[in-house]
Amino acid sequence: MPVIKYIQPNGQAVEFEVPLGSSVMQGAMDNMVEGIVAECGGACSCATCQVYVDPAWMEIVGPACDFEQDMLSAASDVRSNSRLSCQIEITPELHGLIVSMPG
Amino acid sequence: MPQLPCIIIGASHAAAQLAPSLRQEGWDGPILVVGDESFIPYHRPPLSKAYLLGEKTVDELLIRPADAYGRHGIEFRLGVRVESIDRQAKTLTLASGEELAYAKLAICTGTRVRTVNLPGSELAGVHYLRNIEDIDRIRQVVRPQGRAVIVGGGYIGLETAAVLNQLGMQVTVLEMADRVLARVTAPQVSAFFQRVHEQEGVSIQTAVAVSGFAGDGRVERVLCADGRLFAADLVIIGVGVVPNVELAAQAGLATDNGILVDACARTADPDIVAVGDCTLHPSPYYGFIRLESVPNATEQAKSAAAALCGKDKPYAALPWFWSDQYDVKLQIAGLNQGYDQVVVRGDREVGRSFCAFYLKQGKLIAADCVNRPQEFMFSKRLITENIEVNAQQLADEDIQLKSLLVPVDAALPLN
Ligand SMILES: Cc1cc2nc3c(=O)[nH]c(=O)nc-3n(C[C@H](O)[C@H](O)[C@H](O)COP(=O)(O)OP(=O)(O)OC[C@H]3O[C@@H](n4cnc5c(N)ncnc54)[C@H](O)[C@@H]3O)c2cc1C
Ligand code: FES
Numbered sequence: 433m434p435v436i437k438y439i440q441p442n443g444q445a446v447e448f449e450v451p452l453g454s455s456v457m458q459g460a461m462d463n464m465v466e467g468i469v470a471e472c473g474g475a476c477s478c479a480t481c482q483v484y485v486d487p488a489w490m491e492i493v494g495p496a497c498d499f500e501q502d503m504l505s506a507a508s509d510v511r512s513n514s515r516l517s518c519q520i521e522i523t524p525e526l527h528g529l530i531v532s533m534p535g
Numbered sequence: 536m537p538q539l540p541c542i543i544i545g546a547s548h549a550a551a552q553l554a555p556s557l558r559q560e561g562w563d564g565p566i567l568v569v570g571d572e573s574f575i576p577y578h579r580p581p582l583s584k585a586y587l588l589g590e591k592t593v594d595e596l597l598i599r600p601a602d603a604y605g606r607h608g609i610e611f612r613l614g615v616r617v618e619s620i621d622r623q624a625k626t627l628t629l630a631s632g633e634e635l636a637y638a639k640l641a642i643c644t645g646t647r648v649r650t651v652n653l654p655g656s657e658l659a660g661v662h663y664l665r666n667i668e669d670i671d672r673i674r675q676v677v678r679p680q681g682r683a684v685i686v687g688g689g690y691i692g693l694e695t696a697a698v699l700n701q702l703g704m705q706v707t708v709l710e711m712a713d714r715v716l717a718r719v720t721a722p723q724v725s726a727f728f729q730r731v732h733e734q735e736g737v738s739i740q741t742a743v744a745v746s747g748f749a750g751d752g753r754v755e756r757v758l759c760a761d762g763r764l765f766a767a768d769l770v771i772i773g774v775g776v777v778p779n780v781e782l783a784a785q786a787g788l789a790t791d792n793g794i795l796v797d798a799c800a801r802t803a804d805p806d807i808v809a810v811g812d813c814t815l816h817p818s819p820y821y822g823f824i825r826l827e828s829v830p831n832a833t834e835q836a837k838s839a840a841a842a843l844c845g846k847d848k849p850y851a852a853l854p855w856f857w858s859d860q861y862d863v864k865l866q867i868a869g870l871n872q873g874y875d876q877v878v879v880r881g882d883r884e885v886g887r888s889f890c891a892f893y894l895k896q897g898k899l900i901a902a903d904c905v906n907r908p909q910e911f912m913f914s915k916r917l918i919t920e921n922i923e924v925n926a927q928q929l930a931d932e933d934i935q936l937k938s939l940l941v942p943v944d945a946a947l948p949l950n
Pocket of ligand 1 (some may be wrong): 544545546547548549550569570571572579580581582583615616617618643644645646647664665666691779782810811812813826827828829830832855856857858859
């Protein structure tokens, strides 16, 4: 199972195995990682699951779809490496992925 | 003496947030969630969307897997109904007669579907839609070319119509009002959804009162007051919900169209909070309101967890909702109650992308955004930040909503 590293708002890093087909958001919810809310449960409707993807991983994670980009462009505290974590599906390539949670 | 638990009644969205938030706020006693459904908390919105469509399994619906609760010492008693609360003794009585003592109590009983009492409404094939088991029963009847009649053209009725249509059924929606979504949106938005459904092949009949159901052992026809008949293999009734306030009311807590709570989700009893669809709570924007939405249950749960740990974290989030039908993603910012003006941005007559803004005395109070995520996000901010806008700006596609967020005197030249 791919291991995802979450850096919580207080700076503390935690690592969890997240099943293939799940999402970076769900992995955080399952393990009660602090820093995201995920109000819409992964429907790409709320932008409360925003994370910052480690720049080294941006290319592997791939680009956001238009809808997600539009959501992000209007979200607060967006950076160039912002993604909605419910839209990042866990694949074998993501083993080792590092994301940090907004404050 | 072992420490008494915080007991949460109702194992759904509110409980799924409240229990872990209690830990985060520092509650170190036992936490017990008592729910009358047989599942740990699951996402309810996908029931009329991906789950009915067959795209999600029960496991994928779960808000958190079982072991996530276990690791935080959160226990469940499922398939068990709480019958009464004794506030003096600080105990609950379960349907089995068993008594449980609590230190703190959270009532998260949500809503139940409004049932109809019409001739034939007990026939097999007539369904309601609120939980996993309802959908599992409905799915057994779904078959391509079968005829489905949806009674009630609200969001859940329309989402269900869209999915059954995608599953190959011939779908008819019967709505009593003269338009679908009459209670929740402006006529312009109703007309849009009617058009989309008709384009997809769903028949929508408005201003029609259902008077009963008929069939030999199972439903075959829906009867209407005007004499019309609609053939049906499957009927789904979606005519709203009623809040589960009885437990609280019997315990002497104030209820109206919901359990009355303050901005921190507290009832008048210092040891009892109430959270989610079952509460009537104050909103800084709209006065006392009862909402039926996941974001509301989640956000209010955080306030309640803090309150149970003796802290004040008032719940002040702007209400918002969403609905997915076909390729239409509707996001709603705010509540439009009491609006006196509707401004449309974009073309609602063709295509599937526009916004309807609701104003009250010249102030933006809500926005229905169809495939317009940016406008949705910015509308939320325009409303919460109480920024003055006018109808002409809202209607003009050339004016980005983002630019309206900047107060005029602080505006910087754009580059
Ligand atoms: C088909 C469908 C689609 C929806 N779509 C959306 C959507 O797109 N977006 C959105 O925001 N919201 C949507 N909603 C609404 C959303 O599901 C609710 O707002 C949310 O579930 C509220 O959570 P809650 O915990 O307050 O209450 P509920 O989910 O109603 O849960 C209350 C729980 O308490 C249990 N209970 C009640 N009384 C007792 C008792 N005495 N003892 C033990 N257990 C008890 C109930 O059985 C239930 O399990 C939808 C709802 C449905 C049914
Ligand atoms: S959980 Fe709502 S957008 Fe990701």
